[in-house]
Amino acid sequence: MKKLALVMVLVLAGCVTAGVKITESDINSIVVGQTTDANLIAKFGKPLVKGKDSDGNTTLSWYYVNSNFVGQHSQTSLTVTFGEDGKVKSYITSDISN
16 A cells, blocks of 8 residues: 555656646637737736737737656647737647647
């Protein structure tokens, strides 16, 4: 029993999850010209990256990462560009996994 407990601790220690999960449903709920930065911050929390694009528009980026002890890794990112009115102008998502 002690060996099983030790194995479980090692397995769980090797799993890493960071960020708020970004689902396809979440992405599909974003409406250009309607969804606001406040809406997305309420849904995903504080963005990991905040910046400005070459036109002076605000960009916010969120990431979700999941890795386990055997080297499997997945990452989803969402970067959203907002107009001066705080509403979504455009967004891009990416998924990486092995």
